[in-house]
Amino acid sequence: MPSLGADMEAGRLVEWLVKPGDTVRRGDVVAVVETQKGAIEIEIFKDGTVTELLADLGSELSVGAPLATVLAEGEAPGARPGAPAPSPPAPENAKARAAEPDVAPATTEPPEAKPAPQSPPASVRQPSPVPTAPPAAPGPRRASPAARQLAEAHGIDLATLTGSGPGGAILFADVEHATSGARDTKASPIAEMRKAIAAAMTRAKRTIPHFYLSQTIDVDPAIAFLERRNAGCPPEDRILLGALFVRATVLAATKVPEMNGHYLDEQGFVLSPAVNAGVAIALRGGGLVAPALIDAVSMTLEETMAGMxxxxxxxxxxxxxxxxxxxxxxxxxxxxxxxxxxxxxxxFPPQVALVGIGAPQLRPWVVDGAVVPRHVVTLTISADHRVSDGRKVARFIAAFETLIQKPETL
Amino acid sequence: MTSPDYRAVFLEELCRIAPDIDPETVGDNDHIQDDLELDSMDILNLVTALSERLGIDIPEKDYPAISTVKSAADYLSRQGA
Structure with a gap:
C-alpha cells in the first residue's frame, strides 16, 4: 500500500484491475484504493508479471502493506524471500516518501526513497498525454465494487444512498455508514476527508517555518490576450486565466529552483528536476485535493489547459x-x-512552496503616469524558510509577473 | 424545442458535469457558482457540453446569461430559435 498523501496511514482496497498471470508495465493502473481523500488509482512501479494478489477486496491496509507479488522477466518465484506479512506496520519514513507510487515490492525490503520526484510513465488507463475529461456518464449510481458488495450483503439499494466520493460516487464507507444506522459512531467520508486535511495542514504549520511575500499584479494583458485568443474558439479550445497562472508558476519555478521540490526529514531539501504543478481543486460538499500536472514544463499552454x-x-x-x-x-x-x-x-508537505492567487479585482492603477482602471490579482507566495528566503521568493514573484504580463510567451 | 425542453437539457448536462448534484434539489433561480458551487472549469465543461448537444455557440461574454436554470433556459430558447 503506497502512501498517497502526507498523512495517509491506511487505505481500503476496493478494486483489482489485474489478476495473477497478467503482464504489467511500470505506470499501469492496477488497483483502486479508497483513502480519506477519496478513491485513488494505484500505479505499479515496475515491469513484470503478477503472480499473486496478497490483499482482499474491502480490506483496510496500512501504508507499506504488500498488495501483490510481481516478478520481473526471468525472475524465478523461488528467488524471492518468503511472502511478506499481510499487514506490516507502516514504515516510519513512509509518510516522508510520499513520492513513491508502488504496489507490493517483490521483496520484503522497503522501497528506496526517491531522490526527487520524477515524471511517471503513461498509465494504461491514460487515453492520451493530454486527455480532455468527458463529463461523467449518466446512468446507474457509481459505486466502488466493495461498496456494491457490502450493499448487496445488507440488502441496501444504492439508489437510496448519498455518495460522498468525488463525483457523488458511493464509497464503501457510505454503505458502512448506512448499515450502522443510529448506533454509528464512525465519521462520514466527508468528515474523514476533513480529518485528513486537518492532519496534513496541522503538520504543515507545525513543522514548516512558513513565511509569506505578496504582490499585486496587473493582469489586464493576460485577460486581453485570452479575450482575443478565445474569441471565435469552440468551447473545448478555450483557455482559462487559471491555466496562464499555472504556466507562469511552472516557468517561474524553473528560474528559481529553490521553490520546486520536496523537503525530506533525512535529506533536507531535494530539488526536483521536473516541475510537477499541483493544482488545488475544491470538491463540492467539502474537501480539497491537489493533484499534479506531471512534468508541466514540457507542456504548451494548450496542453496545460487540457491537463487541468x-x-x-x-x-x-x-x-x-x-x-x-x-x-x-x-x-x-x-x-x-x-x-x-x-x-x-x-x-502541502513535503513541498516547499504554495502559490496563492486571489480573484481578479478591478482597481485604479497607475500606468505611464496616469490612473486607469485595471484588473489586478494579488499573488501570495507561502514559502519554507528552511529552503528559501525573501530574496529568492521575490525573484520568483518578479519572474511570475514578467511572464503573466507577456502571456504570448507562455 | 420549447423553453421547458431547454430547461431539461440544461439541468441534465449540469448534473452530468456535477454528478453529485441532485437535479430534484436545484431551484430555477439557484446560481450555478454561488449556490451550486461550480467553478470556472465546470462552467467551461458545461458550455462545451451544451454547445455539442444543441449546436448553440455560447461565447464567453454570454456566460452570465446561463448562471441560473431559468436564465439559461430563456437564453438557450432565444439562441436556438
Missing part, C-alpha cells in the same frame, strides 16, 4: 492516480474568477 481539465474531471469522478497525488513539487491555489482578493495558503 482532465484533472478536474477526474477529481470529480474519483479517478485520480497515486502519482498525481504524491509527486507534486509546487502547488497553485487560485480563487477563480470571483471571490476573495487574496489568499495566504498552507504549504
Amino acid at each position: 481539465r482532465d484533472l478536474v474531471g477526474r477529481a470529480r469522478a474519483g479517478r485520480l492516480r497515486g502519482s498525481e497525488m504524491t509527486q507534486g513539487t509546487i502547488t497553485i491555489s487560485s480563487l477563480g474568477e470571483s471571490g476573495a482578493e487574496a489568499m495566504t495558503g498552507v504549504i
Whole structure:
C-alpha cells in the first residue's frame, strides 16, 4: 500500500484491475484504493508479471502493506524471500516518501526513497498525454465494487444512498455508514476527508517555518490576450486565466529552483528536476485535493489547459492516480474568477512552496503616469524558510509577473 | 424545442458535469457558482457540453446569461430559435 498523501496511514482496497498471470508495465493502473481523500488509482512501479494478489477486496491496509507479488522477466518465484506479512506496520519514513507510487515490492525490503520526484510513465488507463475529461456518464449510481458488495450483503439499494466520493460516487464507507444506522459512531467520508486535511495542514504549520511575500499584479494583458485568443474558439479550445497562472508558476519555478521540490526529514531539501504543478481543486460538499500536472514544463499552454481539465474531471469522478497525488513539487491555489482578493495558503508537505492567487479585482492603477482602471490579482507566495528566503521568493514573484504580463510567451 | 425542453437539457448536462448534484434539489433561480458551487472549469465543461448537444455557440461574454436554470433556459430558447 503506497502512501498517497502526507498523512495517509491506511487505505481500503476496493478494486483489482489485474489478476495473477497478467503482464504489467511500470505506470499501469492496477488497483483502486479508497483513502480519506477519496478513491485513488494505484500505479505499479515496475515491469513484470503478477503472480499473486496478497490483499482482499474491502480490506483496510496500512501504508507499506504488500498488495501483490510481481516478478520481473526471468525472475524465478523461488528467488524471492518468503511472502511478506499481510499487514506490516507502516514504515516510519513512509509518510516522508510520499513520492513513491508502488504496489507490493517483490521483496520484503522497503522501497528506496526517491531522490526527487520524477515524471511517471503513461498509465494504461491514460487515453492520451493530454486527455480532455468527458463529463461523467449518466446512468446507474457509481459505486466502488466493495461498496456494491457490502450493499448487496445488507440488502441496501444504492439508489437510496448519498455518495460522498468525488463525483457523488458511493464509497464503501457510505454503505458502512448506512448499515450502522443510529448506533454509528464512525465519521462520514466527508468528515474523514476533513480529518485528513486537518492532519496534513496541522503538520504543515507545525513543522514548516512558513513565511509569506505578496504582490499585486496587473493582469489586464493576460485577460486581453485570452479575450482575443478565445474569441471565435469552440468551447473545448478555450483557455482559462487559471491555466496562464499555472504556466507562469511552472516557468517561474524553473528560474528559481529553490521553490520546486520536496523537503525530506533525512535529506533536507531535494530539488526536483521536473516541475510537477499541483493544482488545488475544491470538491463540492467539502474537501480539497491537489493533484499534479506531471512534468508541466514540457507542456504548451494548450496542453496545460487540457491537463487541468482532465484533472478536474477526474477529481470529480474519483479517478485520480497515486502519482498525481504524491509527486507534486509546487502547488497553485487560485480563487477563480470571483471571490476573495487574496489568499495566504498552507504549504502541502513535503513541498516547499504554495502559490496563492486571489480573484481578479478591478482597481485604479497607475500606468505611464496616469490612473486607469485595471484588473489586478494579488499573488501570495507561502514559502519554507528552511529552503528559501525573501530574496529568492521575490525573484520568483518578479519572474511570475514578467511572464503573466507577456502571456504570448507562455 | 420549447423553453421547458431547454430547461431539461440544461439541468441534465449540469448534473452530468456535477454528478453529485441532485437535479430534484436545484431551484430555477439557484446560481450555478454561488449556490451550486461550480467553478470556472465546470462552467467551461458545461458550455462545451451544451454547445455539442444543441449546436448553440455560447461565447464567453454570454456566460452570465446561463448562471441560473431559468436564465439559461430563456437564453438557450432565444439562441436556438
